[in-house]
Amino acid sequence: MNKNQYSKRYFLTLLMAMSLNILPLSNTIKSLNPDWVLLILIYWTLAVPERVGVFNAWILGIFVDVLTGRIFGMHGLIYALVNFTCLKFHRRLRHYPVLQQALFVFFCLLFSQVLVFWIENIQGATGLTWLFWLPVLTGTVCWPFIYAGLRWIRLLGRIS
C-alpha cells in the first residue's frame, strides 16, 4: 500500500472514531461507549508501526482533548504512552491470536482509564461511579471486530 493511500485510510478511520466518541447516545448506554480513537490508534500502531509514531499519537490526543473538552494534554499523554507501549511490543503482539491481543488491549484501556481517573480526580471530579470503568470492558469486547474491520479496510484494494 502506498503512503498516500495509507494516510487517507488512517485519517478517515480516526475521524470516524472521533465521531463515535462523541456520538449522542441515550443515558443508559452512553456509559458503555469505549474510547474508539484509542482502539483504532492501537490497531494502526500494530499494523504499520513505522508510520504511527509517538508524536503522531500525541497530536491526535491533543485533538481528542479539544473535541471532548478535557484538560489540555490529558489524552495526548495517554495516547503517547499507549502508542509507545504498542511500538515496544508490536513484533510480539502481531503474532498473538486475537483473543490474546484483546487481553493486551484490555490492559491498555485500563491504563488509559486509570490515568483519566487520576487526572479528573486531581481536578476535583466527584461524580465518578463504577460506570466510569465500563468502557474498558466494552472496548475489549469490541477489539476483535475492530481488528477484523480495520484489517479489511487496510487490505482493501491490495492485489494478492
Added chain:
Amino acid sequence: MDNTRSILSVLIYPVQRLVSLPVEIVETVQDTVVSYSALKTENAELKEQQMITNIKLLKLESLENENVRLRGLLENSFKLGEQVLVAELLSVNLVPYEHVMVVNKGSRFGVHEKQSVLDASGIVGQVIRSLPLSSEVMLITDPNHAIPVQVNRNGLRTIAIGSGQLDRLNLPFLPNNADIVPGDLLVTSGLGGTFPQGYPVAVVDNFTAQPNKPFANIYATPKAKLDRIRELLVVWSDSTPVPLSNHKKVEPEQSQDQEVNE
C-alpha cells in the same frame, strides 16, 4: 493555551457538526412534514398562550414600575435588565461521566465563561468554556455543579448540588427542621454572582428527615427539561448592565441631589 484550544476547536468543529447532523436532519424533517390540522391546533394553542403571557406582562410592567419606585424611595440600587441570546444545542456527548452540552454559539457572539443558561422553564446551567464557534455548558445536574437557591415561598437559602441524574438535584445542607415541603419552588438566590436572581431552578419532590444525622435528605426535580431541550438562552447579567427603559426617577445624579437637599 486557550488560544491554541480555540484554533484547534475550529478545526474540530466539523466533526461535532457531522455527529449532530442526523439529529438535526430528523428534526428538520419533523418540523417540515406537519399536517395542516396539527399546525392549526398548534397555532391556536400558541395564540392562547401568547394572550395569557401578554396579560401577565401587562401586570409585570406596572409591578416593575412600582418596584423601581419603591427601590428609589429606599435609595437602593434598581434591578437590572438582562440580555439574552438564543443558542441551539449540538447533539454531542463529550464524556459519559459529565453533564456537559455543546451549543452552537461561541465567543464570536460574545459568549463567555460563567454565563448562565436558561430554557423556557428554568435554569439549565452555566457556560464553562467558550470557543469561537461553540461553547460548553455544564448542566445544573452535573455532580460537580452547585447552584445557590432559595425557597420561593419563604426565602430560605441553600445550595442545590447536581446528582449525576438528569432529573434530580440534592439539597444536602438543610437541617431536619427546615421549613421546606415537597412542591416548593426553588429559585436562584443571586448569591455568588453567577446566576441572576429569581429564575426557577427546581421543585422539591422529596423531604426525608434523618433524625440521627444533622441534615435532612432532600431531592428536587429541575424545572428545565434537561433531556429534551433543543434551544437555550444564554444570559448576560454580569457584563455591562442595561437599565430598564423608564428609570429616570432614580438616576444616580438625582438621588445624590436628594441627599444634598436633605
